Amino acid sequence: MKLYKSSFIALALAAGVTSCTDYLEQEPPSSLTPENFYTSEDQVQAVANRFYQDIMPGHGGWDYGTYTNDNNTDVQAARTPSVKFSANLWHTAQSEGDWSWGNIRNVNYQLAELKAKLAQNAISGNETNIRQYVGEIYFFRAYAYFDMLKKYGDLPILTEALPDNEAVLVAASHRQPCNEVARFIVNNLDTAITYMKPDFEKRHTRISADAAKLFKSRVALYMGSWLTNFAGTPFVPNGAGWPGAAKNPGYQFPTGSIENEAKYFFETAAAAAEEVAEKYKNSLTINNGVVPQAEGESNPYLELWGTTNCAGKSEILLWREYSKSLGLNNDIEVAVEKGNIGTGVTRSLVERYVMADGKPIYASAYTYDDSEIAKVVENRDPRLQVMLKVPGQVNCFKNVTDDAGTHWTQTEPTPNITNANAEDGYITGYAIRKGMTFDRSLTANGGSYNACVIFRATEALLNYIEAEYMLTKNINSGKILEYWKKVREAAGFTGAAIDPQVTIAATDMTKETLDWGAYTAGELLTDATLYNIRRERSCEFLAEGLRDMDLKRWRAYEQLIKKPVYAEGIHLWNTPMEKWYNDLVADGSSSSNVSQKSISEYHCPHVVNMTNNSYAKGLTWRMAYYLQPLPLRQFLLTAADHASIDQSPMYQNPYWPTETDAPALQ
Structure with missing residues (x-):
């Protein structure tokens, strides 16, 4: 998936700043591609190639690339915390860079043109290849939409590139319930799969049907979890205070209830994940425990x-x-x-990894010692042993x-x-x-x-495990245990430690409080099996960018409202590691270079300097932060008089005000 460029295709970029182009980032179709485009296979491929660059993730530039995507969660700390961990630093804004429809608009335009040319049999070349590229473009729309869904919840559902007409654009700005958006994404992925040829490209630098099925399981698992954990709240259709109620009067779930709707998504996730898991379960890469030290x-x-x-x-x-x-x-x-x-x-991540016998650090026959980093990895989960x-x-x-x-x-x-x-x-x-x-x-x-x-196949096994357990609450259901043991074998566990039931039986939930995934809706889980499913995901997906998504769909952030916490690192104070440094200053002043012992024996990087520190009392949360606020300018653009927010077909996300530069309400 090299970053292909083409001199003969110019996909639309950001929206303009005047007229109707501000609504959903419209650009006149003539600016996208020439009239005589889409006449050959290589041109269709060029369209698909460009979306790899514009939509799919990559490592980026001067940083740790995609491995920083788990920053600002409980597993990775950035140097400066996100405003989402403050009580009042995150404010509404007139414009919002993430409310970006350019990629979706571009995909819609390309699909419309391609389907028209396909219907006319006007594209020369290998039909299998052409269909593959069209399938990829459907996938790109699904991928771009899921990114927006995670950020904003309810969304307009757009299937065509709209004309630069105010009435049309205002009507199209109507937000659909989040589950309907997720259904739309799933349908796009189903369509993509029908266009794709299995094993089309052996190097796996192009999207395959298997990748689309895996992504389908991710989307469905996300929405099933969201509906389950936020039921009754303003974050789901028909929940108390749902801001979409007035704009979607009388809304009914396609399956009749929120419980049945969640079940539909869990079933969809399990089925899609199982298709991929069955194909790859015996091909997972094995961790042999070696940290290479020489040729x-x-x-x-x-x-x-x-x-x-x-x-x-x-x-x-x-x-x-x-x-x-x-x-x-x-x-x-x-x-x-x-x-x-x-x-x-x-520290939160490091301590949730179990010991080599499969038991948590507090229940193992091995002794856990964090007085030195070398001791931290002794007799631990083989993944931590090679990664840390x-x-x-x-x-x-x-x-x-x-x-x-x-x-x-x-x-x-x-x-x-x-x-x-x-x-x-x-x-x-x-x-x-x-x-x-x-x-x-x-x-x-x-x-x-x-x-x-x-994308890697191990996710399919873990998606299946969670979805099937959410459906049945039975660890012996379906292929849960089979897949779980496959994941552990690949991770490098041996003997009894391969069996997750060893971990579950030894788990004391009151001792897992450092792990934010141990909570839902501010309460510590009582289901040790469900917690260990979450634990396994966290340990397997170290630095793979899935943690924030998981914590949000589990509704696992809000315990920070009741009890703010500090991000902790190594056990600095009262250990041999304290002697590693001879220049420690820990008085909380601007001259400090480590955190104070009175806060924690573990180094807390966000409170080294306590002067005018918004996080001095720890990382906290607001309910509003589960979704981003919509940019206020959109309400004015779509209002009949361009001045009255209540005349807009749009609505603000829960607990966010419709005032400029204002903090969350709750």
């Missing part, structure tokens, strides 16, 4: 991410390729050789004489938690090696071309 040593599990070429790795269903020769680079190797630029793994970097380990042993590689560390140092420099500092003291190739030639500034994994 000749390898670990296929680490190499899922620590490579420049994912071709041939059967577990990976879609990946993005970068290229040194084409100048398509990133900074993954630079970041992973050091302190994971821009992110730090938390330990001082003294070799970070780089390939091409070590390559002078072009200047941002490297041959041996992992003592974590420099006192260095506030974004590039060299360690935010929490913990750093991971996900994405490491051990190759100095990739460590020039901006000189990495590490591959980016987008």
Whole structure:
């Protein structure tokens, strides 16, 4: 999936700033493609290629790429917390960059043109290939819509590129209930699958039917969870105070009730996930427990991410390729050789990994010791053992004489938690090696071309496990245990530890309170099986960008309203690690370089400097933050008089006001 460019296609970019173009980011169709376009297979491919660049995720530039996508959750701390963890820093705005319809509008225009030409039999070339590319474009619409759904909930459902006409655009701005949007996304994916040829492209740099099915399971699991956990609240149709009630009078769920609607989505998720899981369950990459330290040593599990070429790795269903020769680079190797630029793994994540016998750290025959990082990984979940970097380990042993590689560390140092420099500092003291190739030639500034994994088959097994359990609340139902054991075998567990029931039986929910996934609606879970399903996802998907989505659909953030918490890192105080540093200043002043012992024995990076610190009392939450506020300008644009918000067909998200620069109401 190289970042293809084409001189003969110019997809529309951002919206204009005047006239009707502001509504849903319209541009005149003539600005998109020439009149005589879509006449050959290569032109259809060019359209699809461009959407890989515009819509699909990638590593980005000077940072830890997609591995920072779990920042601002309980598993990874950014250097500065998000405003979503403040009581009043997140405000409404006139405009909102995330309320962006350009990609969806472009997809709709391309699909309309392509379908018209297909109906006329006016496109020359291989029909199988043409249909594949059309299927990919349906997938792109689904992907772009899901991104919007997670941010805003209820949305307008648009299937065509609308004309620059105010009346048409205002009518199209009507928001549909979130479950209807999810159904629309699922239907798009079903259509995409019908167009695609199985195993169309062996390298898996193009979207496949399997990737579409996996994504379908993700979307359906998300919506089933959302409807279940937010039932009765303003965040779901017909919940108390649902702001869409007045604009969608008398709305009825297609299945008759919110419970049945959630069931429909869980069934959809389980069925789609099972199709993928059955195909790949015996092809998952095995973690052999090796942390390579010299040429000749390898670990296929680490190499899922620590490579420049994912071709041939059967577990990976879609990946993005970068290229040194084409100048398509990133900074993954630079970041992973050091302190994971821009992110730090938390104590909360580290402690939820079980011990090697499959039991939690407080219930194991092994003793958990976090007095040094090397001890933290002893006798632990094999995934943590290979992912967490330990001082003294070799970070780089390939091409070590390559002078072009200047941002490297041959041996992992003592974590420099006192260095506030974004590039060299360690935010929490913990750093991971996900994405490491051990190759100095990739460590020039901006000189990495590490591959980016987008979908992998293990997610299908975990999606099935959760969806099936939500349907039955029975761990023996369907293929839950079979798939769970497959995941653990691939993770590197052996013996009794492969059986998740060992973990479940030893789980004491009162001792899992550091894990935000242990909560729903502000209450600690009592179902240890459900919690351990959530735990397994978190441990398997380390730094893969799914954590915020999971915490939101589980309604797992709001316990922070009752009890704010600090993001914690290494056990700094009263351990041998305290002696690693001879320049510690911990008085809370602007001169401080570590957090105070009185706050926690664990390093808390967000409260090093307590001067005018909005997070001095910890990370908190507001109910409104589960969804983003709609930009206020949209209400005025769609109001009949362009002045009265109540005349707009749109409505604001729960607990967000319709006033400019105002904080959440609750």
